[in-house]
Amino acid sequence: MKQHICTHINGEATEFLCATEDTLLQVLRDNLRLTGTKEGCATGDCGACSVVLDNRLVCSCLVLAVEAQHSRIETVEGLADGDTLHPLQQAFLDHAALQCGICTPGFLVAAKALLDRNPSPSESEVRFWVAGNLCRCTGYDKIVRAILAAADTMRNTNSRTTDAGAQP
Amino acid sequence: MQYEAPTNLAEVVALLASADGHGRVMAGGTDLLARFATGSHRPALLVDLKHVAELMEIEQRGDGGFTIGAAVCGAAISEHAGLCSAWPGVTEAMDLIGSVQIQGRASLGGNLCNASPAADSVPALIAAGATCRILGSQGERQVPVADVILSPGKTCLAGDEFVVSFYLPPRAPNSGDAYLRLIPRSEMDIAVAGAAVNLTLDDTGVVIAAAIALGAVSPVPLLVPRAAEVMLGCRLDEEVMRRFRSVVSASCRPINDKRGTIDYRNHVAGVLAVRAALIAARRAGQEDI
Numbered sequence: 001m002k003q004h005i006c007t008h009i010n011g012e013a014t015e016f017l018c019a020t021e022d023t024l025l026q027v028l029r030d031n032l033r034l035t036g037t038k039e040g041c042a043t044g045d046c047g048a049c050s051v052v053l054d055n056r057l058v059c060s061c062l063v064l065a066v067e068a069q070h071s072r073i074e075t076v077e078g079l080a081d082g083d084t085l086h087p088l089q090q091a092f093l094d095h096a097a098l099q100c101g102i103c104t105p106g107f108l109v110a111a112k113a114l115l116d117r118n119p120s121p122s123e124s125e126v127r128f129w130v131a132g133n134l135c136r137c138t139g140y141d142k143i144v145r146a147i148l149a150a151a152d153t154m155r156n157t158n159s160r161t162t163d164a165g166a167q168p
Numbered sequence: 169m170q171y172e173a174p175t176n177l178a179e180v181v182a183l184l185a186s187a188d189g190h191g192r193v194m195a196g197g198t199d200l201l202a203r204f205a206t207g208s209h210r211p212a213l214l215v216d217l218k219h220v221a222e223l224m225e226i227e228q229r230g231d232g233g234f235t236i237g238a239a240v241c242g243a244a245i246s247e248h249a250g251l252c253s254a255w256p257g258v259t260e261a262m263d264l265i266g267s268v269q270i271q272g273r274a275s276l277g278g279n280l281c282n283a284s285p286a287a288d289s290v291p292a293l294i295a296a297g298a299t300c301r302i303l304g305s306q307g308e309r310q311v312p313v314a315d316v317i318l319s320p321g322k323t324c325l326a327g328d329e330f331v332v333s334f335y336l337p338p339r340a341p342n343s344g345d346a347y348l349r350l351i352p353r354s355e356m357d358i359a360v361a362g363a364a365v366n367l368t369l370d371d372t373g374v375v376i377a378a379a380i381a382l383g384a385v386s387p388v389p390l391l392v393p394r395a396a397e398v399m400l401g402c403r404l405d406e407e408v409m410r411r412f413r414s415v416v417s418a419s420c421r422p423i424n425d426k427r428g429t430i431d432y433r434n435h436v437a438g439v440l441a442v443r444a445a446l447i448a449a450r451r452a453g454q455e456d457i
Contacts, residue, residue, distance in 0.1 A: 003171070020171040021210060023201065043202040045356075047269055056243060056272035062201045063273070066171045067216060110268065131355035132267020 003066050009034070010078030018065040025049045025060040027068075028075060036076040036105045040134070047133035050106040050113075051075050057113040059132075076105035079112065087157070088112055088150040097146035099137035107133050111147045119155055123148060173216040177303060180215055180330065185305040187213040189327040195223070195239035196273030198266065199282045215330075222332050223277070226251055232338035238277025238300070238331040246271070255336055256451060257345030257364055257444075261292035264349060267356055277331045283317045283388075286359045290317065290389040291381035292347040295364035298336050304329030314381070317388045340377070343368040344451025346444040349383065350436050352427070359384040360428040363416070363441035367399070367448045373457075375399040380445075385420035385437045392419045395441065404449050404457055412445065413438035 002017040009032070018027050025042070028034045028051070037060055040048035044062040051060045052074040079086040088111050091097070098104045107130060114121055114129045121129065126147050127140070135143060174180050184191045190212035194200050204210055217223045223239040226248050234251055242262045245251065252259045265274055265288050279289045280300070293313040300316065302309050305328045313334070316323050325331070345366040351357035362383030370376050378396035383389050395415045402408045417438035424430050449457045 020169045020214070021204070023205075042205045044198055044266070044270060047267060050269055053272070056241070057268050058272045059269045061205065062196075062198050062270075064171065064197065064201065064214075067173075067197075067218075069173070113268075128355060129268055132269045 005065060005069050007068050007070070008072045010074055016065070020064065020066050022065040023061050024051070024053075024063040024065045024068055024073075027065040028060060028073075034075050034077050038102050038105055040102065040106075045134070046103070046106075047110060047130075048103050048106040050109045050133065052109060052113055057110055074109070074112075076109050079108060086112070087153045088115070088147065091146040091150035091153065092143070095142045095146040095149060097138060097142040103133060103135040103137075107135070107143055107147075111150070114147070115151055115154060119151060119158070121148070121151060169210045170213045171216065172213065173219045175219045175221075177220060177222055177332065180217065180220060181303060181305055181328070183213065183215050184328040184330065187211075187328075191215055191328070193217050193330045195275040195278040196241055196270075197278075198270050198274045199278060217277075217330065225333075234336040236276060236334045236336070238280075238333055239275045242266075242271035242274050243268075245276070251336075254339050255296060255345060257347045257366065257448065258289070258292045258296050258298075258336065261347035261349075261362075261364065262289045264288045264347075276334055280313065280316055281323055281325065281331060283319075283321050283323050284358075285320055285387055285389065286362070286384035287389065288347070288349055288359060288362060288383065291362050291364035291383040292345065293334065293336075294381035294389055294391050295347075295366040295379040296336055296345055297366070297379060298334050300334050301332040302329050303332050310335075314389075314391050320387055340368045342370065342452045342454075343377075344448040344453075346447035346451065348440045348444045348447070350440060358427070361385050361420075361422070361433050361437040361440060363437055363444045365441060365444040365448045367445065367452050369449065369452045369454055373403045373449075373454045375402055375404065375449075380416065380441060382416065382420060382437050382441070385422040385433050387421070390419065390421075392416060394419060399445070404445060404454070409442050409445070413442045416441040 038048040040046035044059045049060040192211040217239045223237040227235045298313045347364040349359035349362035364381045366379045368377035378399045380392045380395040398412045417434045420434045422433035
């Protein structure tokens, strides 16, 4: 029997039907056509399917879709604001932090979860945070530089916004 | 597969009793769902424990001890300042498991009941003297964590039993614990060997209580009372640590596999135990060690 699940995905109320065996990853991709989230290993090792579930970064391949009942989910599709890329997305382009691109959505979602918690991570903190995201193309260095650059951009933007707000 | 997400302990007990041995509980699911994905048989009934308050809370009791719900995720454990300060060895051991993504789901209860010889949190819990509260249709029992794993993949829990929570006893003054493991890279791997040490010192730095537990060097995580005896009544000088290391190495019963030979694991377990003991002693207030 199909289960009826109610969630919020990227801020929008979203309902779906699923089998109890379905993973959240399968439902995101196959039922909801949110194909930005990628399947790599399907066993929680590679991080390509990373999403944020109730404020925790998780591998959506290791979550059953039925577990998402009444949860809030953020996927890579929620990063850009319309046609304006998120600073992380722009930094990945600027730093050529991707080649084949399969791991990129997972890295973006993981990096956003880091910067939401820690706006000024050290290089070492970035490297440990993304240890659960595998990339077989880039050698990671450009990804790490892109994340640090995006953090810089976001801090500058925030401080400019704050300064502007403080003016009479 | 029937999926249920009960909201209290009595419902969990009733569901598991009704499943006639074909039910399984799930906490974070990081081991279970990975096994489903690689073709393991799915149970007739899957009981999600994450909606039961007792399984999802960390609480400091009146006596100073801590109760940790069996399904609390690693990230929530690492975020609990009081627990991390009282039991840094336990919380760091949990934090070593998997990635940030895994930490958002994986639990102490799952790590224990998965019953891997290399489970990182288990030696730390054993050295800490942790007990677990086990509930089933026949009632409730308190079992030392050291007695739960019987063999690789097998626990002492009956088919209708589950772990509700762990209890970490109150801390005596001048106590500290630590857990170290060896993996061939810096993150995301399974221990080749692991060592947990929990110490209490007197005001002069003499060890008055000690527990040592090892991981990945025998079929089940191993409590090593003989190694604790070496330290009892002594300050941790070079001669004591040399004897301690050789007793630890001699207590290991590891396998040879691609991650380490028997000789390598025996040696590394001794080195890790010495380093963990020195960290535990510093945490117990012995700063000159």
